[in-house]
Amino acid sequence: MKPFAAALLAWFDRHGRHDLPWQHPRDAYRVWLSEIMLQQTQVATVVGYFERFVAALPSLRALAAAAEDQVLALWSGLGYYRRARFLHRAAQLCVERHGGELPRDFDALAALPGIGRSTAGAILAQAHGLRFPILDGNVKRVLTRYHGIHGYPGESAVEKQLWQHADAHTPATRVADYTQAIMDLGATVCTRTRPRCEDCPLSGGCIARRDGLTAALPGAKPAKTIPVRETVMLVLRDARGRVLLERRGPQGVWSGLWSLPEAGDHDAAWRRARQHAHIDDAQSLASFVHVFSHYKLRIEPLLFDGATAPRGIADNPDLRWCGAGELAALGLPAPVRKLLQQLEGSIA
Template sequence: MSASYAARLLAWFDVHGRHDLPWQHPRTPYRVWLSEIMLQQTQVRVVIPYFERFVAALPDVRALAAAPRDDVLALWSGLGYYARARNLQAAAQACVERHDGELPRDFDALLALPGIGRSTAAAILSQAWGDRFAILDGNVKRVLARHHGVAGWPGLPKVEKTLWAIADTLLPQTRMADYTQAQMDFGATLCTRHAPACLLCPVNDDCVAFAQGRVEELPTPKPTKTLPEREATVLLLEDRDGRVLLHRRPATGVWAALWSLPQGEDADAALAWLDAHAPNMIDAGDRDTPHRLQTVHHGFTHYRLQLHPLYWAGLAPRRAVRDNDDLRWVARDELATLGIPAPIRTLLLSPRVALED
């Protein structure tokens, strides 16, 4: 009889796993938690530099809880899915209020914190303290669906329940931190979504998908649907010193609380915003003849967005205008200090190439 699933996976991990990730040294609850949140929807190679900058600036729960919101969003800027950063800080503040500034070593208490679901709570407990909890992230769902021949899209409650039950039965008695990391590494580097290396797999001798030639069809893909298209117009106003006017987004919704460009559903709505605000910001003569810039395309989970920039250069802001909480002129070298959506940051840092009118 072959060794247990966990034993074979751990033996593979000892030779081929990732042992030098920054959150493993030291593997504190805070660092594990931060890495798990960053790794949601984002690959390890992308996360590493963000993680290192984040912990250098905010090394523990109390520092994160006390940090200005703009600092947290600036450190996150470029990672996307900004609700993760807002929930991260809200959870840190809850830990200060309820748990003496530490992450609780309790599953239900972790689950009660913003942004922490069942798998993330389990990953924190198993990696930070070695507690015996199963995880079920996207990599693990794929591996278990193949290994046990579980059909159906893993996002369906019935299928997910089956996979959780399987994950619980496979847990080893020891080395939980290594086992948790091994599962993630195995799915990310060997049992990949496309072209998995089945001949090198340490658990292929009892893999249902491998035996039945179903590796490519499992896990069952999510039913496809055409994403709707949306459009908006953004206003890029630049003064004679090269500063740009930024507008803070509302506290809820897309890009919540980030600094962006003034925006309207269409050109008329965007220009109406300018008409309402310009008398206090720029001379009337400066408002004529904007340049149209190249459309910016950006994909969200549920729709695709086309941003049409209108650009004014060489504006002379009125001296009476002062920055407030929601509107400010920002120099190019200050952009890195603010949380700005990735497509807007790309637009701001790109050469201004006007389209022909």
């Protein structure tokens, strides 16, 4: 075994994470679910979501058979909901095409929705011990610093170099442990800020440490001005305390989730409110900003209390009046759930 992998595995045996819920058992479904959840999200946040998800949907077949509303409700709060929809669709495709299992063939696995090269490698390495490299954000940081690679890791030329190094370092044995080890090192030692180089098993060969470049590597993503968009959210609440929710369309942000009806300004908000309910007055609530990866959304909630539903609204499958007890079972965007919690004080 090459020195890089040997040093990393020796460190992992003493200091690595061995008690994560997806490691017991470390089967393909649990590894896959954890890998998708861990995209853009830290382990400390994911653990609770993972445990709730597998308690409700313990197998790939259970996930494939679940209603989308249940999947999105279990995902609610993790953000990047496209991951959940891809997860659901991939499970259905596995039932249709692969006998209800994640395929062990790399190309077939990587062809499923939401599973790219690194995720496919992580599943095959951890669940089956097959020799495939991975390159998630933590691994990119470790390899960038160790090899002294300049430039933004998301650029194709830089990423190509990183894949070459990732493949070269991946051992032929103990692949599952090695895969977890290099992710653990990036998450707990070779951190984005204040890396603990004195505790790193690779520090002796690390170019970034040798040259004083740990703060400069990896290179930053080229800066872009983040645009700010604005919306008015309609909180139509009836005398029973129910709020009107609207299922968002298949395109755009929060697609498929239940949310509050929206409008571009106050006049449009009043017009939309009158389409859905009989109303008399409105109250502006405190505005707030929700940050997405590519823009910020300034949300102004407009509360229409005492609204009464006109006839015919029950015939629209994309509109529903919901009490506080019903909201926990629905996939709601995090800022909408938080807003309704603040209004009701008792929504799960």
